[in-house]
Every structure is written in structure tokens, then in C-alpha cells.
Amino acid sequence: MPKKQIQRIAEKKQRQIKFTPQKWLVSSPPDSTLDVIGFPETCGLLNAREIEVANTSVDVLLEKLACGKWTAMDVTASFYKRAIVSHRLVNCLTEIFIDNALTRAAELDDCLKNTGKVVGPLHALQISLKDQLCIEGLETTNAPSVSCVSWIGQYAEKNAVLVDILMECGAVPFVRTNWPESFNNIFGRTTNPYNRSLAPGGSSGGEGVLVFLKGGPLGIGSDLGGYGSYSEGTISSILTPSQQLYSYSLRICGLYGLRPSSSRVPCGGVVTPLEGQDYILPVFGPMTSSIGGVKAFMKAITRAKPWLEVPLTVRKKWNEDEYNLIDHGSGKDLCFAIMWDNGVVVPHPPIRRSMQVTKAALEKAGYKVVDWKPIKHRWDIWSAGSAEEIMITTSVTGELIIATMELENSDAADSITAYQLWQLQKMRRDLRKEYLDHWEATASETGTGRPVDATICPAAPFVATPRGKNSIQAMSKYINYTAVWNVLDYPATIFPVTTVDPNLDAKKSPHYFYDGFNKGIYEMYDPETFKNAPVCLQLVGRTLKDEAVVKMTEIVNAALAAAK
Amino acid sequence: MPKKQIQRIAEKKQRQIKFTPQKWLVSSPPDSTLDVIGFPETCGLLNAREIEVANTSVDVLLEKLACGKWTAMDVTASFYKRAIVSHRLVNCLTEIFIDNALTRAAELDDCLKNTGKVVGPLHALQISLKDQLCIEGLETTNAPSVSCVSWIGQYAEKNAVLVDILMECGAVPFVRTNWPESFNNIFGRTTNPYNRSLAPGGSSGGEGVLVFLKGGPLGIGSDLGGYGSYSEGTISSILTPSQQLYSYSLRICGLYGLRPSSSRVPCGGVVTPLEGQDYILPVFGPMTSSIGGVKAFMKAITRAKPWLEVPLTVRKKWNEDEYNLIDHGSGKDLCFAIMWDNGVVVPHPPIRRSMQVTKAALEKAGYKVVDWKPIKHRWDIWSAGSAEEIMITTSVTGELIIATMELENSDAADSITAYQLWQLQKMRRDLRKEYLDHWEATASETGTGRPVDATICPAAPFVATPRGKNSIQAMSKYINYTAVWNVLDYPATIFPVTTVDPNLDAKKSPHYFYDGFNKGIYEMYDPETFKNAPVCLQLVGRTLKDEAVVKMTEIVNAALAAAK
Known part of the structure; x- marks a missing residue:
């Protein structure tokens, strides 16, 4: 890699460290400790109340936040702490912006105090976001190519539509997470908290392990071809085959998730591979520790009329009769x-x-x-079509095809018509x-x-x-329970x-x-x-x-x- | 054209004539009579009752048929007569199947008599269909290429989904109509009843002039790129540029029509150009003399749950609140x-x-x-994209590009990727x-x-x-009020x-x-x-x-x- 690029990556990583409060940096277990699931609650950083908060399901959390029993400031700080601990364990975060999140939390607390009313149905809920969902003033460096160093220093001028809607609903976007395949040239490898010698799968791997470690109550992943109901796969994962797929953390961490119908959750203002392809539409969906959390998210988003922002979103509110x-x-x-x-x-x-x-x-x-x-x-x-499609998509973005991915049919290198x-x-x-x-x-x-x-x-x-090996033929068999x-x-x-x-x-x-x-x-x-x-x-x-x-x-x- | 093909066309035309009742063949005005709009009501074939039937709007017609004041047999025979007269004037029909229609009408009358109930919301309504909508036992020879002689003798094994739904709703499919651009090698040219030296436009031209002449109460046309809200255009019409476009009869005949959202009316089991392209989805929609007829059609079709037959159809019944x-x-x-x-x-x-x-x-x-x-x-x-797209689509079907259509950019002849x-x-x-x-x-x-x-x-x-000239650049300007x-x-x-x-x-x-x-x-x-x-x-x-x-x-x- 050219020296200049290495330098830019180093600067980006420095910025990430700069935004991490030093007081929350506890000494992590050595790399040889593979299972780190219990660590956050035993490391001494989190008090009993913070542990209680992290173990509360989204629906209950929303109730406590709505009645003011718990404040947005407290709960945001609590999850942020645990997210930083989780990050130290499995390298799951990309963007850390605690000041923004706490400012937002303070505003929400003021609003509830002054008006007696919540801002929206997701009032004061912390939301972690896969590093595709742009946030005004932040870089989105992490997708879709394995080498997106050139995006460092490009700060988004506006939020993704979904982020805007989350804000309208009262939520607190508070971290963004690593992908795709949870490995890239900037942020490196996210590991699996169940066994850190394994990868977490992907592409929404950073999101999966963060929510699994209770470093956030609800995360938003995306899905294109389907490793998981909340994990992007096939085309996109093939697009960026950064490493062998050791395990599917998203499957083994026991979360609830929804891959919604493609037109329910708006997919606008995001960084996504293969723009313009309508073959299989990418979808965003929630990952959380309860099915109640899934419902709360879907109800809030669809009632915010996302079709007034993104044309491909269907004109359909959450329907209680259908529920x-x-x-x-x-x-x-x-x-x-x-x-x-x-x-x-x-x-x-x-x-x-x-x-x-x-x-x-x-x-x-x-x-x-x-x-x-x-x-x-x-x-x-x-x-x-897969081999041909992969070749197209890789040639479109000009990215490298990683050696661990075998293309069985090298004749397919030409674009299809x-x-x-x-x-x-x-x-x-x-x-x-x-x-x-x-x-x-x-x-x-x-x-x-x-x-x-x-x-x-x-x-x-x-x-x-x-x-x-993460070969295409094998993958098409692995993922055919979801794709x-x-x-x-x-x-x-x-x-x-x-x-x-x-x-x-x-x-x-x-x-x-x-x-x-x-x-x-x-x-x-x-x-x-x-x-x-x-x-x-x-x-x-x-x-x-x-x-x-x-x-x-x-x-x-x-x-x-x-x-x- | 090879002799064998000419022979097959002649046989097909003979079959059409064979299925036309001779007693309804009145002597038509000479070709020099350009405006034939008044002819059906003055030719002497139709009695006062039949003229009254033809001048009744769909909503009123449905009421009279539902209460048994008018019988399915009478009304079907009445419209069939007038459809045959119209055909003699402007050559608008392709498939004539009076025996099937009258048998169906008799069954509907029996059902109403025996049960006191209508079969469905379109009980006994005569429906004319653009020659894309397959009917079991009939040939569909008329689309999408200008030379589809090879389709002669291929009898459909099942109905188009929309035809099945119309039957469930109690309707009486009774004729099919000429397209595309209302000219083809088999059935020849449909003319404009307002001025027979002009063409009726298209691609649902046969349908337009039939309903205009009151040879049917409600017709189903299709729309892809948009000459009319009920007329196929752009891609499809460009695909089959059979002649210069002299006039837009569908616009000048004063009908009501609807180009529905693409997912409301099912598009399955039809003969359609460019299968597999999702760039602009083809839609089917009603053409009739009243907006009440448009409503009756849309309500009936969407309440029949077409999404249980055609996956691209949206799960949405006619919604009276939205209405x-x-x-x-x-x-x-x-x-x-x-x-x-x-x-x-x-x-x-x-x-x-x-x-x-x-x-x-x-x-x-x-x-x-x-x-x-x-x-x-x-x-x-x-x-x-248009020039490239046309070249693709024409090369796909292997059809001729007609001389009256200028392709300004001949470099675009290669397929796009x-x-x-x-x-x-x-x-x-x-x-x-x-x-x-x-x-x-x-x-x-x-x-x-x-x-x-x-x-x-x-x-x-x-x-x-x-x-x-029907050049692409000109067309893209003509049709941009609809497309x-x-x-x-x-x-x-x-x-x-x-x-x-x-x-x-x-x-x-x-x-x-x-x-x-x-x-x-x-x-x-x-x-x-x-x-x-x-x-x-x-x-x-x-x-x-x-x-x-x-x-x-x-x-x-x-x-x-x-x-x-």
C-alpha cells in the first residue's frame, strides 16, 4: 500500500482513539482469552445500575425512558461505556461520537422535562448503525470496497433518510460499526466474542457483536443476499470477500432480527454497493435482544411515512390489524x-x-x-449468474478479488449484457x-x-x-437457507x-x-x-x-x- | 414474405371470418367515408334497446345486470353485434369467439335466476381485451413482434391471470383487439373512426376504437412507456414501429382510462415484450366511457387478491378510506x-x-x-438510454426495424451491459x-x-x-407528457x-x-x-x-x- 495511504489510515485511527474517553479504557484480557462474553460485566467499569440497563429489553427500556424513570443521559452514557469496552474486546466500532450523542440525550431529557411528552416512539433509545448509514459531519469510510482509504476525510453533508427518521422518532444514534465481512483496510478485523479466534461473519458483523455484548440495545444491519436475516450476504459479501468466513456470529449470538420486506425500511442516503441494481434490493433491519424491540422499531419507522422521502418505500404504515x-x-x-x-x-x-x-x-x-x-x-x-455478477461488481468498483475467494469460472470475467x-x-x-x-x-x-x-x-x-474457503459455489450452498x-x-x-x-x-x-x-x-x-x-x-x-x-x-x- | 407464411395468414383470416356471424355483416360505408362514428347507430342492424345498452355506462349496466332487468345473453349479443359492425368499419378485432361468450352469458343468467345472487362484482359485464391477454383455447398471434406468423395455430392452455380474475368476478370476455401500433402482418391496420385515413395510435389502438365506437363497455389496454394512460408506448411501441403514428385516437376519443400503479393489476400469463426487464413495468388498465367504470374495474380486480397469483402484485385491496x-x-x-x-x-x-x-x-x-x-x-x-435500449430490444426479438423509424445513433447498435x-x-x-x-x-x-x-x-x-417521422428523438418529446x-x-x-x-x-x-x-x-x-x-x-x-x-x-x- 502506498505510504500516503498508510499515513491517512493512521490519522483516521488516531481520530478514533481521540474520540474515545480515556477513563473508559479498562485493561482488556490477553488475546489468548478467546471467550470474552462475560468480560463487560466483570471488568469493574460498569456499576449495577449500568448492568441492569444493558440487560433491559428495548420495550421495557422505552417505557422507563418515556416516563423519565431513567434519563436519556444516564442510559446513553451507560451504553456508550459498554460499547467502548466491547470495542476493546472485539474491535467492532468505526465512528465514535460521544459528544454528539450526549448533547442529543440532554436535549431529549430537557424536552421530556419541559413538555411532559416524548419526542417520538423511540424516545432516548440508543441506536448503533452499520457503517453504511451516513450521519451529517461524520466520515463513512467503511464501504463497500476493501480499500476505501480515499473516503477518509469526506464528511457527510446530511443524514441517511433512516437516520433522520430515527431522530424524528426520538432515538439517539450513538456509534457506527464495522463491516463488510467485518474486516477492512482501515479498521481491521472484528472478532467473535464467543471465540475471538473466529470472525463474526458478516456483513453486519460489527453490529452483531456489539448488540450481542450488550454494548447497544438495538442495532441496524443490512441484508442483500443473506447470511443472516440481519446480515448482508452474497453479492455484497462476495463483493468484498475480505477474509475467510469462520463463523456466523450473527447466528450464534441469540439475537432477534428481522429482514423486512424490501420496501418497508427506507434505503436512502446510504453507502451501498451496486447502486442501480434492482435484481435484489438491499434492506435494513433491526437486531436486538427481544422480538418486542423488533416490533417497536418497525412500528416507529413505518409510521414515520418513509415513502415521503424514499420513492422505493411502499406507502404502508405499520398495520395493527395485520399484526x-x-x-x-x-x-x-x-x-x-x-x-x-x-x-x-x-x-x-x-x-x-x-x-x-x-x-x-x-x-x-x-x-x-x-x-x-x-x-x-x-x-x-x-x-x-453469480460468477458473472461478481465479476461485474468487482470490476465496477475496481476493487481487488481477495485470494481466499475462488472464482471457479474465470471465463465469466466479462460483464454480462x-x-x-x-x-x-x-x-x-x-x-x-x-x-x-x-x-x-x-x-x-x-x-x-x-x-x-x-x-x-x-x-x-x-x-x-x-x-x-469462501468459494462462490460453497457460499451459494451455505447461504441458501436465507438468500x-x-x-x-x-x-x-x-x-x-x-x-x-x-x-x-x-x-x-x-x-x-x-x-x-x-x-x-x-x-x-x-x-x-x-x-x-x-x-x-x-x-x-x-x-x-x-x-x-x-x-x-x-x-x-x-x-x-x-x-x- | 415466404409463400408458406402468406398461406398461414390467409388461413388465420379465414378462421376469423368463419367465427363472424354472417347475419351481422351489414354493408359498410365506402372507404372514402372517413368519419364513421355515427354509422353503428344508423346502419339499421341495432334496435333501440341495443342502442340504449351501448350508451349505458358501466356502473348503470352492472346494476341492471345484477337485478336481472337486463340479461347477460341480451347484453352480450347486443355488444357483440356492435363490435362486429365496428370491426367492419375500423378493423379493430383479432379474436372473435361469440359461442364461448354466449355460453358464458347463459350460465351467468342461470346462476342469477337459480341463486338470486350475482357471480361477482362484474356480473355479466362484457370485457374486450388487448390481444396480449391469453384465453384458454384461443391463439395469441398478435404480439410483440411485427411478424408473429409463427404463433398462428398455437392455442393457449390457460387463461392470463387477469382473465381468470375477470371470470371469477362474473365478467364475460367477448373479443380481443388489435395491436401493436394497431398494425401487424396478420390482421393489418386498424383505422381511426374519427378519420379513417388516420391510424388510431397505439399500442392499445384496437381497444381504444372498439370502446369509442361502443362496441364494448370496458376494454383492457396496457401501458409500458406511455402514449396514453391506457396505451402502451415508448419501448414497446418503439419495439414494433409498424407505421408512422398519424394520430392518437386514444386521446381524441374522449374515454376515461387509468394507468394504475404498476403493482395493482396482475400482469401474469400475458404475452408481453421484454420479459425480465424491470426497468419500467408494464401495466394493464381499464378504458371505458365513465370514471365509474374505471372504479368498478379497479375495485373488483384488487379485491380478488391478485397477489395470490402474481408475485409482483402488491398485497393491497381497494381501500375505500383512501378512495x-x-x-x-x-x-x-x-x-x-x-x-x-x-x-x-x-x-x-x-x-x-x-x-x-x-x-x-x-x-x-x-x-x-x-x-x-x-x-x-x-x-x-x-x-x-433509449437508442441503445431499442437496439437491444429489437435485436432480442430479432424483429425488423421499420424504415419509417429513424435511429439517429447507429453506433448504439451494440447491446448495453x-x-x-x-x-x-x-x-x-x-x-x-x-x-x-x-x-x-x-x-x-x-x-x-x-x-x-x-x-x-x-x-x-x-x-x-x-x-x-416516428423518430426516437421526436417520440421522446411527443410522449413526455405521459411517459x-x-x-x-x-x-x-x-x-x-x-x-x-x-x-x-x-x-x-x-x-x-x-x-x-x-x-x-x-x-x-x-x-x-x-x-x-x-x-x-x-x-x-x-x-x-x-x-x-x-x-x-x-x-x-x-x-x-x-x-x-
Whole structure:
């Protein structure tokens, strides 16, 4: 790298350190300590009240802030402290702007005191943001290329639309987080707090680990092709394949998340790869420790009429009738489908068990559960176009293709034509129609007169990913438990079900495999390695049924709690 | 053309004649009779009752059919007769299937008699369809290429989704109509009943003249780039430039039409050009003699939940609250904007007068009217990509580029790349944002606290088009009063205001021009040539506000009626 660039990176890092209060810099455990999850609460920096704050779910937090029991100043300072501690552990932050956040918090406290009214539905809630969402006066240096040193020193002249709406809603944007693949030339590598020798996955990896470590109550990630319901993947991740993908922290940290329908949360004024491509639209969504937090976010954002700012956002407020499952028999006789495997990669034992646990809990609660028959998870649509698409996108941004990423088809280096793209788009349209008909056809099995109300499925075939190469072909198989919903634009939540228990989740033998790749994925499973790792599932609904998807996740949650 | 193809065309035409009842073939006026509008009612074939039926608006027709005062059989036979007469005059039909239609009508009559209930909200309504909407057992030979002889003999195995929904709603599909540009190698040229030496424009030209001649109560046209709110244009019309565009019959025939938001009316199972392109989505919409008919159609189709059949259709039923202008002060203090000209082509005197008449009527009725400031009608977005796009689309289908269409930029013959397409799509996205902000900014002028509720503007700069060349550059200027709303995906109605009156609509001198092209357009205006031609305007709302757009058109209509 040229000396001048190295110098600019050093200056940027110095600025980051300068904005970090020295009094909050506790001595961190040595690098050899891999599991640092417990550290924030034992390091001595946080008092009991601050620990209580961090362990409060978003809905309760909002209540306490709205009635003035807790002040915006206190809660903001509390989360900021913990965010700095978390950052020291896993290098998850990019922009630190504590003065702005505390000034904002003071204003919110004054407003509540003077008027007796909250500023909005997210009054005084701290929000962490993936480093794509521009904030006036701050740099956005971290996307989408692996070498974006040239962006250092470019200060945004206005907020992203979502940031403006969050401000209107009374929220306190307070940090921005590292991506993509949680590694880049400026901020380096974000690690996984569960095992710091592992990467956190991505692309919203910085966001995932920050919220997981309770360094913030609610984070905003983005999703393009789908590592997680709150993690960007495929195209974008492939676009910036900064390192091997060691694990999917976003999947193993037990958060709740929502990949909304693409038109619900505004995507304007952000730094995003592949601008102008409409093939799969990027979406922003919440990541937090409760499904109530997901609901609070979605309700606030959609009621702020984001379509008056971003044309691609649909003219649809949060609909309480739909949340109350008006189109699903008011939730009385729900029938869920479970997809045990997708016909491409059989999931690891703990994931299968999590589905069994969920099925039993739902049946105990009086709901019907049927099997989902997987279709088209092998995705001609991706294999046909992915390599070509990657080559286009990398050549567009002129970035490097990292050596750990294998491009199997080097002939695909030429850009595809608009006509070829239309053929891919036609395949996507056909796939959407096929899935729609497939879903409708389940009406014959439910006994409710409706097709299945939601589908529950793995979020990935494993609770952590192999140390293998991040090759495109492999990736298209890894991510096909999530990316299919991106192609279809179906909203999907992520919710935690259980944790890995080596006694219950022993390696099963014999195990069946679809092919050698599937076998390889299975063979990297080791119960002891992933002991206690949270196991999450997805709940998937149909386009624009975000409200119903949130409500049904609450129902599944309640059933799981009751069955324990 | 090869002999074999000529033979196949002859056979197809013979089949059309075979399905035409000989008893309805009255002797038509000689070709030298140019204006044939009055012919159907004076030819002697139709009795007083049949003439009454044809002159009944859709909403009244539906009432009479629902209560059994008129039978489906009688009304279907009545319209079929008049459709055949119309066809003999202007060659507007492609598929004639009277037996199917009468069998269907008999079933509907039986059903009403036996159950006392209508089959659906469009019970027994005759619907004519542009020859894109497949019907089981019929050929669809007429699109999108100028030479689709090879499609002769291919009988559809299922209905288009819209046809299925129309059947569910109780409608009677009864004829299909000629396109594109209302000329093709099989069915030849459709002419303009106002002046048979002129073409009817297109691409839904067959549909337009059939409904204009009252050969059907409601027709379904399609729209891609926008000659009319119910007429396909730009890409598609350019795709199949079968002849010079002599006139826009769809504009001069005084019908009501709606170009809905692209996701409201399902576009599945149809024959459409450029499958897979999502740049501008094709839409289907109604054309009829009353705004009540437009409402009845939209209400019925969206309440049939088309999103359960076509994934791109939005999950949104007709919303009566929105129709009642809940977001527009319940319609009490509406503020309309008028776009007097678009900054590219100044409209002809009768169009300007129609806006003056509308403004006066609205003000008399107590509404506020402000001026709309035109932006970006010169369309870098089109000029940048259109020539390239045309070349792509023509090379895709392999069709001929007709000699009357000039491609100014022959270097553009190569296909553009996916990346270049994304740049166009980014421009479109930027344009959408710019228009959104522009519309929002009008809030400062309305005095209602809202931005303008709707914009009223010309549908074209003239009541009929010049005999000039159908060159791309010219077309991009002709159609920019409509195509901009396609790019933005704003719903727009067409409604008739007045007719050309040579006394009131004299050529104005001096007249101002933007450029030589504009001057050329003006110079072809001649009050006597277009004497008595209906003059229509558009009423435009914002994406997904179809309900409000229909209601506000009713309001404008009432104001115009009251002012007379």
C-alpha cells in the first residue's frame, strides 16, 4: 500500500482513539482469552445500575425512558461505556461520537422535562448503525470496497433518510460499526466474542457483536443476499470477500432480527454497493435482544411515512390489524410449516433438534405443524449468474478479488449484457411465481382453509461455519437457507431456540448427505467446539406480511417459553 | 414474405371470418367515408334497446345486470353485434369467439335466476381485451413482434391471470383487439373512426376504437412507456414501429382510462415484450366511457387478491378510506396543480383551453388551483438510454426495424451491459427522488398543510399527431407528457374535458416555442382539421394512490359538469 495511504489510515485511527474517553479504557484480557462474553460485566467499569440497563429489553427500556424513570443521559452514557469496552474486546466500532450523542440525550431529557411528552416512539433509545448509514459531519469510510482509504476525510453533508427518521422518532444514534465481512483496510478485523479466534461473519458483523455484548440495545444491519436475516450476504459479501468466513456470529449470538420486506425500511442516503441494481434490493433491519424491540422499531419507522422521502418505500404504515393476524384467523388456529432441510445441505444435529423443540412446543400450545416441502434451493438462478455478477461488481468498483475467494469460472470475467441480466430477472420472476403457487398449495394440508401461516426453517445448516474457503459455489450452498427469501422478498425473523448441548446434540451416525459438499459441512460439526452456542431459527412469511411475521414470532416465542 | 407464411395468414383470416356471424355483416360505408362514428347507430342492424345498452355506462349496466332487468345473453349479443359492425368499419378485432361468450352469458343468467345472487362484482359485464391477454383455447398471434406468423395455430392452455380474475368476478370476455401500433402482418391496420385515413395510435389502438365506437363497455389496454394512460408506448411501441403514428385516437376519443400503479393489476400469463426487464413495468388498465367504470374495474380486480397469483402484485385491496380521500382532508379543501406545459413542447391551443376550463371549474367549485412547475421533462434518462435500449430490444426479438423509424445513433447498435443498465436504473431512481421532493415542496403553496393533492396536465401536446417521422428523438418529446409518470410509477387517469372549437381554439400568434421541434409540432395544428375532436387531460397522483386518483377525477368531472 502506498505510504500516503498508510499515513491517512493512521490519522483516521488516531481520530478514533481521540474520540474515545480515556477513563473508559479498562485493561482488556490477553488475546489468548478467546471467550470474552462475560468480560463487560466483570471488568469493574460498569456499576449495577449500568448492568441492569444493558440487560433491559428495548420495550421495557422505552417505557422507563418515556416516563423519565431513567434519563436519556444516564442510559446513553451507560451504553456508550459498554460499547467502548466491547470495542476493546472485539474491535467492532468505526465512528465514535460521544459528544454528539450526549448533547442529543440532554436535549431529549430537557424536552421530556419541559413538555411532559416524548419526542417520538423511540424516545432516548440508543441506536448503533452499520457503517453504511451516513450521519451529517461524520466520515463513512467503511464501504463497500476493501480499500476505501480515499473516503477518509469526506464528511457527510446530511443524514441517511433512516437516520433522520430515527431522530424524528426520538432515538439517539450513538456509534457506527464495522463491516463488510467485518474486516477492512482501515479498521481491521472484528472478532467473535464467543471465540475471538473466529470472525463474526458478516456483513453486519460489527453490529452483531456489539448488540450481542450488550454494548447497544438495538442495532441496524443490512441484508442483500443473506447470511443472516440481519446480515448482508452474497453479492455484497462476495463483493468484498475480505477474509475467510469462520463463523456466523450473527447466528450464534441469540439475537432477534428481522429482514423486512424490501420496501418497508427506507434505503436512502446510504453507502451501498451496486447502486442501480434492482435484481435484489438491499434492506435494513433491526437486531436486538427481544422480538418486542423488533416490533417497536418497525412500528416507529413505518409510521414515520418513509415513502415521503424514499420513492422505493411502499406507502404502508405499520398495520395493527395485520399484526393481530386478521388474515390468519386472528391467530386462533395457526398452522406452521417446518422445513427440516432444504434438499441441498442437511443441517447439523442441534439445528434439527431446535426444530423438534419448536414443533413440540407449538403442538403443545395447540397449533398445527406440517412439513414444508423444499423446492428450488439449489438455485439455478444463482449458479447461472453469480460468477458473472461478481465479476461485474468487482470490476465496477475496481476493487481487488481477495485470494481466499475462488472464482471457479474465470471465463465469466466479462460483464454480462443487459439482455442476459433480464434473463436472470425472468428466472427470479418465475421462481417467485413457483414459490407463491407452492405456498398456496399447502392449503390442502392445514385444515384451516388457509395455506400455512408461516414457515420455520434453519437460518444456516450449522451454528458456525467451516474454516474452508469462501468459494462462490460453497457460499451459494451455505447461504441458501436465507438468500432464497431475499430473492423472493419474503420477510423473515431470526429467533433463538436453544443452545448446543453435547449430550443431546451428538454427532449422528449414520447421517445422510446430498453430496460431498454436504458431507464436508457435516464433518466439521463437533459438539464440544460449539457447546453452549445459541441455536437460532427463522420464521418466514410472505411479501409485505412483516406485521404478521413479527406477531407469529412472538407466538412461537411464547410457546417455547411455556414448553420449558 | 415466404409463400408458406402468406398461406398461414390467409388461413388465420379465414378462421376469423368463419367465427363472424354472417347475419351481422351489414354493408359498410365506402372507404372514402372517413368519419364513421355515427354509422353503428344508423346502419339499421341495432334496435333501440341495443342502442340504449351501448350508451349505458358501466356502473348503470352492472346494476341492471345484477337485478336481472337486463340479461347477460341480451347484453352480450347486443355488444357483440356492435363490435362486429365496428370491426367492419375500423378493423379493430383479432379474436372473435361469440359461442364461448354466449355460453358464458347463459350460465351467468342461470346462476342469477337459480341463486338470486350475482357471480361477482362484474356480473355479466362484457370485457374486450388487448390481444396480449391469453384465453384458454384461443391463439395469441398478435404480439410483440411485427411478424408473429409463427404463433398462428398455437392455442393457449390457460387463461392470463387477469382473465381468470375477470371470470371469477362474473365478467364475460367477448373479443380481443388489435395491436401493436394497431398494425401487424396478420390482421393489418386498424383505422381511426374519427378519420379513417388516420391510424388510431397505439399500442392499445384496437381497444381504444372498439370502446369509442361502443362496441364494448370496458376494454383492457396496457401501458409500458406511455402514449396514453391506457396505451402502451415508448419501448414497446418503439419495439414494433409498424407505421408512422398519424394520430392518437386514444386521446381524441374522449374515454376515461387509468394507468394504475404498476403493482395493482396482475400482469401474469400475458404475452408481453421484454420479459425480465424491470426497468419500467408494464401495466394493464381499464378504458371505458365513465370514471365509474374505471372504479368498478379497479375495485373488483384488487379485491380478488391478485397477489395470490402474481408475485409482483402488491398485497393491497381497494381501500375505500383512501378512495374517500382520508389522506387528503376528506376532499374538503383539495388543492390541484396544473402543468400548463412541460418545458419541452408547448401544447396546442385547445389543450391549453381545456386546462383553463378545468381550472375555472375547480375554482368555481371552491377548490384551490396552483401552477405545477415542470421538472426534468427533457429526460436525460431516456435520451441516454433509449437508442441503445431499442437496439437491444429489437435485436432480442430479432424483429425488423421499420424504415419509417429513424435511429439517429447507429453506433448504439451494440447491446448495453448490465452495468450500463444499472446506471440507467440509478438515473431513474434519482429522478423518482427528485420528483418526490418536488411534489412534497408544493406544501408551501397550497395552504392546506399538504402538498398538492393531484396534478392535472396534458396527455399529449396535441389532439392528434403529425404525419412526420416516428423518430426516437421526436417520440421522446411527443410522449413526455405521459411517459414520465410511467418512469415514476405514478397512477394517472385520462378524462375528457371539451372538444376542439375553431372559434375558441384559433391558432395563436405569436406563440412561444422551446425549439425547432416544438415549433414543428405547433405548426401542424389546424383548428378545422381537428374540429369537434375531444380534448382529454390527465390527473396524476402518487404511487399506490390509485383510489384517490379515481376519486379526484370524479371530483374534477363533477366540477366540469357543474360549470357548464
